[in-house]
Amino acid sequence: MNDQGVSQIVYSKNVVEFVTVANEFCTSMENVGHRTPQENLDTLQKLLPLLYLKAAVLPKVESVMDEELEKFVSELDYNTLHQKWLKLLCEYDSFYEVFDPSIQFGDETVTASVSENLMDIYQDLKDFVTAYSIGNEEVMNDSLAECVFHFSEFWGQQLVNVLRAVHMLVVGNIDFSEETIEEPVPGKGNPKWLDNFWGTNEEEE
Incomplete structure (x- = not known):
């Protein structure tokens, strides 16, 4: 693909609109501590369907570089922000x-985490928008190609899954002010999945 072809893709209307919504989603996730639980959920209720729509109309993109793309979200970044959402949503x-690719349409029950899905x-989106903001068109192209692939294979399904939970939390009129939200401590009677997250789950005797 020539340089002109890359430019036409990375600056096309659908791609620019997707970048805008993806950046808004990332900013909203990062600002979780500045808003109430209801405000955060109301924002997600509106952003998630829009994000899916904008991702669904992205063009098919081929990579043009041999080098692997740089990743910008560190494990510490991930875990720190994850904890903020865990604290916000509590129980x-x-x-x-209802749909997990590993079990397809079986009868098994799978419990998922809103914060982990988000x-x-x-x-994925933070890595994409950060790479896109660098301004190198080849990097922009390849980060878009990777994001489109991951949407099809991974986070597109996670988005529609977690949207159901967000919808129920919004329309359920939950009074989060009645919840006593304490800082979770590893191995101190947390839900099993949370102790598994820390690697401190103890086997029941």
Whole structure:
């Protein structure tokens, strides 16, 4: 693909609109501590469907570089922001998943985490918008190609899954002010999935 072809893709209307919404989603995720739980959920209720729509109309893109793309979200970044969302949602972080690719359409029940689904989407989009902001058209092209692929294979499904949970939390009129939200401490009676996150889960005797 020539330089002109790359430019036409990375600055096309659909791509620029996707970048705008993806950046808004990332900013909203990062500003979790500055808004109430209801405000955060109301924002997600509007952003998630728009994000899916803008991703669904992205063009198919081929990579043009041999080098691997740089990643910008560190493990510390991920875990720190994840903890903020865990604290915000408290007991409402868990939801039953009706579709899990590993079990297809079986009868097993799978419990998923709102915050973990959101963070997986965030990690991919933050890497993308950061790479895109560098201004190198080849990097922009390849980061877009990777993002489109990951949307098809990973976070597109996570988005529609977690949207169900967000919708129920919004329309459920939950009074988060009645919840006593304490800082989670590893191995101190947290939900099993949270102790597994820290690697401190103890086997029941």
